[in-house]
Amino acid sequence: MSTDLVIKVGGAAGQGLQTIGVALAKTFKKSGFNVFATQFYLSRVRGGHNTFQVRVSDEPIRAMPEKVDILIALDEESIEEQIEEMTDGVIIFDNEVIKVNDVKEPFFHVPMLKIAKDVCGNKIYSNSVASGAALGLMCFEFDYLAKVLTEAFKKKGDEIVDNNIKAARAGYDYAKKNFPSDCKFSVSEPSDKDGRMLIAGNDAVGLGALAAGVQFLAAYPMTPSTGVMTYVAANADDFNVVVEQAEDEIAALNMVLGASFAGARAMTTTSGGGFCLMSEALGLSGITETPAVIFLSQRPGPATGLPTMTEQGDLQFVLTAAQGEFPRCVLAPGTPDDCFYMTAEAFNIADKYQIPVFIMSDQYLADSLFTCQRFDPSKVKVERYLMSDEELADTDEYKRYEITPTGVSPRAIPGQAGKVVVADSDEHNEYGHIDQTIENRILMNEKRMKKLDLLREDMEPPHQYGPKDARITLVGWGSTYGPLMEVVNILISEGHSVNHLHFTHVFPLPLEATKNILGNSETIVCVENNATGQFAKLLEYETDLHVSENVLRSDGKPYSPESIIRSMREKGLI
C-alpha cells in the first residue's frame, strides 16, 4: 500500500465539518483513490463534539483505522481526543477559533477565518480554506477539489462557486508555503480512472428499493434509518412511489401490510425502538402471509440507548419478535453493493414466500461513505409471483391460503378478475375465514412453516476470504465485513493463519454450505458489535458447530481493525 492516509475533521454540530469531510472524500474519489468515510455525531442539532473521518488509499478499504494523519480541529475536544494518537500527524487549527498554548509540532496554525475574510470578504468560506489546507499538506492536485466545489455550489450561483474555490486555493497555497516539511503526506495519484460511486449504505438501500419497484413506503422517522425514507421520498415523484410518514410505527407496518395485501410492493424503515412497536404487525404479516420488507437500521439500545451510534444488538430480537411461530427472512448487507442488490432481493423473497423480510443495517453502514463500482440495475429482476388474471379466472372460488406441497399459496390481489381475497389474523381456513378447529390449525401451521425449508435453499452461502484451511476463522455478519477483511490482511502479513467467513444471508442460515465450510475449522471466532454474541448463538443453535471464542464490542463505536486484533491478543488467540 503506497497511500493510506486518514484525515479527521472534528468540531461541533453546525460548524460545517460534514461539508469539509464530504468535499475531501469526493476530491480523493474523483482522482481515482479508494475512499472510506465515517461519521460520529451526537443526538443534537447544534453543539456537541462530532467527527467526520476520511480515509484515502489506493487499495480497496472498508474500515477506519485508529491512527490519524491530518486532524482539522474546529474545537478543543478534537485535540484532547486525538493528541495521544498523533505520533506522526499534523493538527491543523486556527487560533482565532481555538486556543493552543504551545504551537509546535504536531500543531500547524492556519488562519482560516482571516484568509476567508481577506480573499472573499466573508469568514463563512473558512471551511473551504480548511479543505484546501489539508490538500496542500498532501501536495495533491488542486483541480479535483475545484471541480468538487463547483459541483457542490453551482446551484447557488457563480459568485459562491468562485469564492469557495478562491478560499480553498488560498488555504492550499498557505499550507504548501508555510508547512515546515514540504509535502509531508505527498501522494502519488493512482492510475485507475474514475466512474465509481461514493455512496452511503442508506442511499444504496434507497436505490435498491427504487430499482425493485417499491410503490409504497410508510415509516416513522428514527435515526439511523431515516436516510432511506428521505432518499426514497426525494425520488418518489419520478418513480411513482407514495411515501407516507405514519403517526407511529404501529401504523407504519400495518399500512405497509394493507398496501401489500392490495398488491403494492411496500416497505417500512425503522430502528430498534420503532421496530419494537412493529412486532405485533410482524406477526400479522406472518399469519396473513402478506409480503413486507422491513429495513431495520440498528443503534445501541435498550430503549432510546445511544441514538446516533452503532451496534449489532437487535439480531436475536428480530429472529424471535412477535408471538407465535412463522417464517421470516433476515438479510444483513455488509457493503453498499450488498445494500443495493440485497434490498432488491428482499422484495423478491418477500413476494415469493409471502413473508416479512428484514434488511438489517446499522448506523455504521447506514452513514458511512464507501467507494464502489457503479451498481448495475440490469442485474435487478423484479419478480412478483402473482397469479395472472387468466389463472384466476379459471378458479371457482379463490382460496388465498390454498394448501400446496410447498406451503406457498398462489397469490391474487383484491379486485382481480372479479374474485374476492380474504386475509385474517385469526387462524383461518383455506378461504381466509376464521377457523379455530384443531385439524385446521395443524394444516395451516404446517403450511406456513414449510415455507422456511424452501426459503433456506435460496439463502446464499457465506463469503469466504483468505486461505481456505486457516487455523482461525473469523466469522462475521452484516456491517463488520470491511473491518474483518482488513484484520485478515494484517494478520496474514504478520504470519498468522486466519481467514474470514462472512454472512449476509443470516436467517434462515444456509446450513449445508455453512457446515461444509466451517466443519473443518479448528477455531471459530465470532466477531460482533454487541455484548452477548447474538450471531454466535444462532450459529451454534442452527448448526452443531462450536464457537470457540467471541470478540465483542458494544460501546457504541464501530470496529477498527486494531481493536479486533487487540481483543484477539487479549484472548490469547494470536
Next chain:
Amino acid sequence: MVSVEDYGEFETEWCPGCGNFMILKAVKRALAELGKSPDEVLLTSGIGQSSKLPHYLKCNVFNGLHGRSLPPAIGAKVANHELTVLAVTGDGDCYGEGGNHFLHNVRRNPNITLIVHDNQIYGLTKGQASPTSELGMKTKVQTHGVFNTPLNPLSLAISLDCSFVSRGFAGDVAHLTELIKKAIQHKGFSLVDVLQPCISFNKLNTFSWYSERVYKMEEGDHSPDDRIKAFERSMEWGERIPLGVFYVNEKPTFEDHLDVLKSGTLVGNKSDPQKVDELLDRFI
C-alpha cells in the same frame, strides 16, 4: 345490477339479538343499493365482536389486529384507490387501542368509510368498560363504576375538522343504510358511529334505552355545513340523542394530494429497474 343476495349469507358468532346483525344488514344493503359488486369492495377490521363483520358478507377482507383497522385500510386505498374501502371496528378497537390512528386519519382524510359499532363496552373480552362507557357503569374491572370522562367521538371528529361525521342506530336499519350510503358516497374520511346495543354485557344502554332517546336531525333544521352548530349538536347526550349527519366538509382527500395516482392505480404501474441508472450519476 347488484343485489343484497350477491353479498351472501354466512353463519355468525354473534349472540342472537345483538345489534351487530342490523349493522351487517345495513352494510350489505348500502353496498348493493350503491351498485358496488363484492370484488370492488374491501372491508378491513380490527379485533372484537364487531370486527368479525367482514367475515359475514362476501367481499375482499383484511381482518387485522386489535385497534388497527384503519392503517391497512389507508395502505390498501393508496395501493388501489379504485377499491371502495370500509374500515369496521368497535368502540374499544377504534377509540381505545386504535385512538391514534383515528386522530391521524381524520387529519389525513383518505376516501374511506369508518363504521364504529359503538356498544359502549368491550364485547369480545366479556364486558369491561370502553372509552365511550357511561360514567358510573360498573363492570368486573371498573368495580367502583367508570369515573374516566367518556370520549365523545363525534365532538372529537368535528374538532379535528373531519370531513363527514354521522351517527346511526342499529335499531333503525333503514336510516342506518341511508347514512352508510351517504358516507360511502362522500369523498373523504367518513365516520359512521353506530349506537349498537350489546345485549350480553351492556345492561345500561339497551335497545329500549336508545330507542327512547334517539331522534333524527334531518327531521329538524340541522345544517351539516355549520361546524359550530354541529359541535353543539354532537354534545347533546342524555335525554335526547341526535342521529344523522352532523357535519360535512368537502375538502381534498389524501389521494387527491398524490399526483402519482392521477394516471392510474399504484398497483397498476409497471416498474423498470433500469430507471435508477440515471440516479447513479449523482454518486459518481
